[in-house]
Amino acid sequence: MTKIFYRLVFLFLLSLLTAQFFSMPGGAQEPTGPQPKLYLKSLKILGNSKISNKAIKKQLTESLPSFWDFLPWKKPPVFKKSDLEADVERLKTYYRQQGFYHTVITTEVHESAEHKVDVKIIIAEGPWIVTKSINVYESGTPNTPYLPLLADKWPLKPGDRFNEPDYESLKGLYLNDLFYNGHPRGDVEGRVYLDDKLNTADVILTIDPGPLSFFGPTRVADNPETPVYVIVRHMAYKEGDLFDLRKIYESQKNLYKLDLFSTVAVTPEEVPPEESKIPIIVKVTEAKKRSVTAGLGWGSLDQFRANGSLRLRNLFGGGRLLDFHGQYSKINSAFDVTFTNPQIFATYYDFIISGGLFYRQYPSFYDQTLSMQARLERELPWDIKVYAGYLIQFDKPYNIPGTMEYVFYPQPQDQTFRTSEIFFGFRRDTTDDLAYPAQGSIVLFHYELAPAFLGSGYQYTSGRLEGRRYFDLWKKEVILATRAAVGLMEPIEDTKKIPLFRRYFTGGYNTVRGYRYYILGPTDVAGNPTGGQALLEGNMELRFPIYKDFGGVAFVDAGNVYYKIANLSPANLYYGTGFGVRYKSPVGPVGVDIAFPLRHIHQKQDPFALYFTIGQTF
Numbered sequence: 001m002t003k004i005f006y007r008l009v010f011l012f013l014l015s016l017l018t019a020q021f022f023s024m025p026g027g028a029q030e031p032t033g034p035q036p037k038l039y040l041k042s043l044k045i046l047g048n049s050k051i052s053n054k055a056i057k058k059q060l061t062e063s064l065p066s067f068w069d070f071l072p073w074k075k076p077p078v079f080k081k082s083d084l085e086a087d088v089e090r091l092k093t094y095y096r097q098q099g100f101y102h103t104v105i106t107t108e109v110h111e112s113a114e115h116k117v118d119v120k121i122i123i124a125e126g127p128w129i130v131t132k133s134i135n136v137y138e139s140g141t142p143n144t145p146y147l148p149l150l151a152d153k154w155p156l157k158p159g160d161r162f163n164e165p166d167y168e169s170l171k172g173l174y175l176n177d178l179f180y181n182g183h184p185r186g187d188v189e190g191r192v193y194l195d196d197k198l199n200t201a202d203v204i205l206t207i208d209p210g211p212l213s214f215f216g217p218t219r220v221a222d223n224p225e226t227p228v229y230v231i232v233r234h235m236a237y238k239e240g241d242l243f244d245l246r247k248i249y250e251s252q253k254n255l256y257k258l259d260l261f262s263t264v265a266v267t268p269e270e271v272p273p274e275e276s277k278i279p280i281i282v283k284v285t286e287a288k289k290r291s292v293t294a295g296l297g298w299g300s301l302d303q304f305r306a307n308g309s310l311r312l313r314n315l316f317g318g319g320r321l322l323d324f325h326g327q328y329s330k331i332n333s334a335f336d337v338t339f340t341n342p343q344i345f346a347t348y349y350d351f352i353i354s355g356g357l358f359y360r361q362y363p364s365f366y367d368q369t370l371s372m373q374a375r376l377e378r379e380l381p382w383d384i385k386v387y388a389g390y391l392i393q394f395d396k397p398y399n400i401p402g403t404m405e406y407v408f409y410p411q412p413q414d415q416t417f418r419t420s421e422i423f424f425g426f427r428r429d430t431t432d433d434l435a436y437p438a439q440g441s442i443v444l445f446h447y448e449l450a451p452a453f454l455g456s457g458y459q460y461t462s463g464r465l466e467g468r469r470y471f472d473l474w475k476k477e478v479i480l481a482t483r484a485a486v487g488l489m490e491p492i493e494d495t496k497k498i499p500l501f502r503r504y505f506t507g508g509y510n511t512v513r514g515y516r517y518y519i520l521g522p523t524d525v526a527g528n529p530t531g532g533q534a535l536l537e538g539n540m541e542l543r544f545p546i547y548k549d550f551g552g553v554a555f556v557d558a559g560n561v562y563y564k565i566a567n568l569s570p571a572n573l574y575y576g577t578g579f580g581v582r583y584k585s586p587v588g589p590v591g592v593d594i595a596f597p598l599r600h601i602h603q604k605q606d607p608f609a610l611y612f613t614i615g616q617t618f
Contacts, residue, residue: 040065040079041116047123050161051098056121059094060087079117081109088121095125097164101196102126129162132200136174138207147207150177162201167192174207179245184268184278185210213243216269216277224284226260226319230343231282234258234379235266243268243278254379255284258342259311260319262287289313295587297614301509301517302329318342331361331517350377352389360501363518364528365400367501369393375423388424391448395419397501403526404500417499418457421450431470435588435616438476442468452493460498462489464535468618479543483618487535488565503531504561507574509611510618511537512559513595514576516606521561532561534568539618549584553593555617574599578608588615 043064045053057064062084063077088105095103108120134154138144150173156166171188178186186209193202215237220228236250248266255264263285268278294308307327315322321340327333336356344351355372375389395417424447431440444466450456464487471480491498507529508517522530537559545551558573578595593611 036115038079038111039076039116041076041112041118043119043121045121045123048125050100050125050128051095051123056091056094056123059090061090062087076116079119084109084119091121091123095123099129099162099201100125100127101129101194101199127199129194129196129199129201131156131158131160131162132202133158134170134203134205136205136207138209140208144178144181144183144207144209146181147174147177150174156203162192162194162203167203170203171205174205176245178207178209179243181244182212182214182242183209184213184243184245185273211273211276213276213278215239215241215243215247216271216279218280218282221281221283225286225314225317226284227317227343227346229346230258230319231255231284233343233348235280235282240277248280251282255282258319259321260287260313261285287313298612301611302331305329315339325356333359344376348378351375352377362501362505362529363516364404365397365500368396368398382428383430384426384428386424386426389422391419391421391423393419395499395501397499400500401524401526401528403524404528404530417501418455419450419502420454420456421448422454423448436584437470437481437616438479439470439472441470442466458491458499458502459493459495460489460491460502462487464488477545481539481541481543481616481618483537483539485535485537488568489533490565498533500531503533504535505529505531506535506537506559506561508609509593509613512557512574512576513555513578513593513611514557514597514609515574515601516609519601520559520574522563529561530563532563532567534562534565536560536562536568536570536573538573541617543582546581551582551584551589553580553582553591553617555579555593555595557595574601576609580611580613590614 040062045056048056062080065076084107088107091105092103095105103126104124106122108122110118112118134156136147138147153173155169155173156162160166167190171190175186175188178184178188186207189206189208191204191206193204195201217239218232218235220231224231234251234254235247236254237244237247241247248268251266252264255261255266261284263283265283267281267283269281271278289312291311291313292309295306297305305328307325309323309325312322314320319342321338323338323340324336325338326335334356336354336358338352338354341351343349351374353372353374355370358369358371360367360369371391371393373389373391375387377385377387379385396415397417425445426443427445428443429440431437431442445464447461447463449461450459452459464485466483466485468481468483471482472478473480487504489498489502489504505518505521506512507515507520512520519529521532524530537557539555539557541553541555543551543553555578557576560573562568562572575598576595577598578593580591580593582589582591591613593613595609595611596607597605597609
């Protein structure tokens with residue numbers, strides 16, 4: 001027994017010494033020093049067919065090689081095996097969300113002597129889950145007859161590949177429809193029965209509409225400086241209207257458009273289930289009293305340009321605005337002041353008075369203008385704004401070629417022309433975004449009348465109608481933008497000819513690209529544009545993505561100016577076409593266009609025109 005005990009003690013001590021030896025420096029162990037960094041030279045995705053490489057790469061968290069890695073000062077991204085393993089698990093989850101429950105993903109990693117790694121992600125997608133059936137039931141007594149009409153809008157339909165994003169969109173379709181039709185307390189419950197052997201899915205939605213609800217009274221919290229009536233009158237609903245969540249968003253949008261608030265929250269209040277009227281609470285944060293903006297730029301037409309503005313908010317209270325604006329360029333300079341009194345005398349009308357000094361360079365002459373106008377505006381339902389007002393303006397054209405004198409009335413040189421007119425018009429804007437519209441339309445109409453009894457030095461009447469339409473061709477990334485405009489003017493009473501500066505001109509950026517600025521239409525014997533009394537323009541522009549914030553455009557423009565209304569004819573249009581690049585900046589798209597004229601004019605024809613731009617063409 002004693003011998004056995006000593007043998008056990010000896011074996012225990014021997015094992016301790018052996019373990020200590022292998023843990024000592026210089027013993028047989030794995031190296032513990034810092035390992036050299038590995039860099040990802042290339043990553044290839046193989047075997048996928050239904051899910052694109054772009055969609056797969058969006059799921060990867062590790063940095064990927066880029067085109068610029070060949071530059072000597074730019075290193076390829078660091079490679080970590082643990083990151084690759086985590087991305088593979090993420091891809092498996094993503095494939096399940098897309099309806100692939102049998103996907104197998106493997107990787108191959110090849111390391112070079114320079115510590116650079118080539119990675120292959122090999123995907124065997126396998127069969128996908130097919131949506132076998134979709135059944136929608138309404139709990140309780142059906143009281144929403146519009147719900148069956150949504151079947152045509154299903155993002156997921158029987159026979160489609162089942163995927164979680166479309167399934168969630170299907171539930172959201174019904175939930176939003178409840179919120180838009182007086183059921184803000186409705187609910188949608190969904191269940192999916194998957195058979196991963198037959199690779200089918202049966203979808204069941206149960207709709208609980210909840211009680212029918214209406215808008216209650218609106219309360220403005222925290223006593224803002226802006227009058228409560230200004231805020232309440234910009235609500236897109238009235239008390240007693242059927243509850244519609246879209247009206248909440250529209251109301252917030254209306255308040256932001258006033259530029260009086262830095263934050264706006266329009267929120268339904270909690271009420272008992274038996275209460276059919278839902279009160280609304282509005283919370284706003286006043287914007288800064290003053291804001292200054294300034295900018296510098298350069299354009300192919302106006303060359304160096306500068307602009308600046310100062311806005312004073314809530315001037316004398318009441319949400320009033322006072323704006324000072326100045327700009328300078330080779331062809332267009334101005335300084336103007338605008339005062340805006342919203343909801344004047346607590347009515348529904350905004351009062352705007354503005355005036356300023358303006359300079360404009362036309363192809364053949366120059367014009368200086370002193371102008372002042374006052375107008376009333378009112379917001380109407382259906383996204384319509386109407387306005388009416390009075391304008392008095394003094395124009396002094398100069399540097400007029402002798403060959404153009406015949407187009408003036410009465411005398412061109414050293415003559416100041418007085419315009420005294422009334423005007424009215426409307427604007428309807430249903431676009432989804434001010435700077436980057438992807439869908440919706442804009443309709444503009446403006447009418448002017450300058451009769452002798454108002455003291456106008458010359459008499460005329462004019463009207464202009466313009467329409468713009470935006471078509472979302474693919475995920476708000478590929479957009480077809482279209483525009484058409486027609487303008488007509490006619491001298492009246494004792495006036496025989498409308499002065500040159502008042503006439504229509506076209507050509508150049510924003511009108512018909514490919515031609516020089518304002519060059520199209522009638523000319524004098526020396527080839528100088530004289531403008532006309534009728535205008536016709538049309539544009540079509542395809543906008544598409546290129547890379548990240550860079551996009552491209554391809555366009556066709558058409559237009560012309562006609563000396564008399566009787567001469568107006570679509571058969572006599574000038575056409576230009578071209579393409580360009582846009583960068584999506586915080587202030588709007590910035591880009592460059594190259595355009596080519598498709599029809600020659602009498603003047604020396606440029607083979608192409610180059611434009612540097614800020615903002616959308618239309």
